[in-house]
Amino acid sequence: MLELITQLSGLDTSAEAAVRIIAAFDTLIEARVPAGALTRATAALAQCTAGIHRPDHSVIRFTSEGRQLEGVHATSSLTASWFDGHSVWLERSGPPHPLDGLVLERCAMAARILLTPPNRLAPTDLADPALIELLISKSPSPEDRARAISLLGLDPSRPLRMVAVSTVDQQNPGEAAKTLVGCGLPAAKLVRVATIGTVAAVVLQPRSNISAIPSNLRGNLHVSPLGWKAGMGAVSGIVAGVGSAVLPHQAPQSWMQGRLALKFSVARTESAVIDHDDLGALALLADIPSQRLLANADVAALAEFATTEHGRQDLAALAALCKTGSLRQAAVLLHMHHSTIATRIARTEQKVGWDLGSSGGVLRASIALQALHFVHSPMEEPDHSLGSH
Structure with missing residues (x-):
């Protein structure tokens, strides 16, 4: 373990370094080390003093050389906390090092696992963002991804x-x-x-x-x-x-x-x-630029509807009709009388010139509605470069 920590001190911030840091803390977790050993290993890994505080326990602090200190340092450069006042920290006089955040995050996660009563742990609390990013990124090597798969506990088959x-x-x-x-x-x-x-x-x-x-x-x-x-x-x-x-x-x-x-x-x-x-x-809509979708006459017509309250109501009625295929079912979906839906659909037909009583008109409206929703979705664009550097 000490040999691994020594090797890590010279690593850069690449994906390989992240995986090795994670592996070091996983080794500590597997060994079920006590709080003192976890703190000492963290300090050696970060090459600065590290500490752990638990309610009803003495504060634990170790220097990077393995010497135990007394009391709490007044200025911690990085701190991570979890429930009931538990916390871990790194004490560095200068600016944080590039890997400090990952070291502290892994220390906090290990501390939660090792020092938290089992009935307080939830499986979904133990996910590691660094590992997940390695799993879903396109850039890591097959070896790094395989390591992430293993550390996440996934069955590769x-x-x-x-x-x-x-x-x-x-x-x-x-x-x-x-x-x-x-x-x-x-x-x-x-x-x-x-x-x-x-x-x-x-x-x-x-x-x-x-x-x-x-x-x-x-x-x-x-x-x-x-x-x-x-x-x-x-x-x-x-x-x-x-x-x-x-x-x-x-x-x-x-x-x-x-x-x-x-x-x-x-x-x-x-x-x-x-x-x-x-x-x-x-x-396939994802492959069409948003501006091109908005330039389409059908999509532009529906986009204009969304600028007024009456227009938005008509859009809702149109969407319900496209989904259910009938005026009565659209009325049930929107909790309205079918005559109200019929009035709104008729008004829409007059504005856009579509025959919404035909399957072709409904299909045309459905595609335009989906395109409009896709263009105005508040969700982020898919990140095609996650993990590439």
């Missing part, structure tokens, strides 16, 4: 699906993702959650029936075919996109698909969770 989770109401995406998957997924073998930018990345590797993940997630939000049932989904702003099932070494592909599907999601509706496998040809 069993398919997984990546899920991109975000919110429309300023919720923390990581917490939203834990809420979404924490309701219980049948046959779930492993769940890992990490926040990357403004989107949470969720790794799901169930023991069986991997195709049921989207419907299970919708069930967790209490979605019904014609709207929301009473429950979390009625007030939730959580949205998610689910990538295709792939083997772990192909996780970047599933992640990109999940990010793309996320752009088609609509909060507080049955479309809050979108399965990329269900998009079909609609996924």
Whole structure:
């Protein structure tokens, strides 16, 4: 262990260095080291004094040379805390080193695992952003990705699906993702959650029936075919996109698909969770520049509707008709009288010149609506360069 820590002191901030730092702390966790040994190893790894504070325990501090200190240093350059006043820190007189954040993050994670009572730990709290980024990035070497797969506890021979989770109401995406998957997924073998930018990345590797993940997630939000049932989904702003099932070494592909599907999601509706496998040809919209979509006459006409309250109501009626295929079902979906829906559809037909009583007119409207939603989606554009440097 000491030999590994010595080797790490000369590493740069590459993905290899991140993986080795993670491996060092995983070794400490596997050895079930006490708080003192964890603090001493952290100080040696960071090459500066490190400390751990636990309520009802003495503060533990070690220098990088392994000498134990008394008391709490007045100025800590980096600190990480978790529940009930637990914290770890690094004491560095100058500016933080490039790897300090990762070292402290891994120290805090190890401390949570080793020093927290088992009944206070939640599996989704143990995900590591650095490992998740290595898993879904296109840039790491096959060896680095294989190492990340192993450290995340994934079975390299069993398919997984990546899920991109975000919110429309300023919720923390990581917490939203834990809420979404924490309701219980049948046959779930492993769940890992990490926040990357403004989107949470969720790794799901169930023991069986991997195709049921989207419907299970919708069930967790209490979605019904014609709207929301009473429950979390009625007030939730959580949205998610689910990538295709792939083997772990192909996780970047599933992640990109999940990010793309996320752009088609609509909060507080049955479309809050979108399965990329269900998009079909609609996924081709991602290859069309937004400005080109907006220049299309059909999309531009619907975009003009959205500028007024009456126009937005007409758009809602049009979307309901396209979804259900009938005026009466559209009225049920929107909780309105069918005559009101009929009036709004007639007004829309007059404005845009489409025959919404024909299958061709409804198809045309459906494509324009999807394009308009895609263009104005608040979700981030898929990150095609994650992890490339």
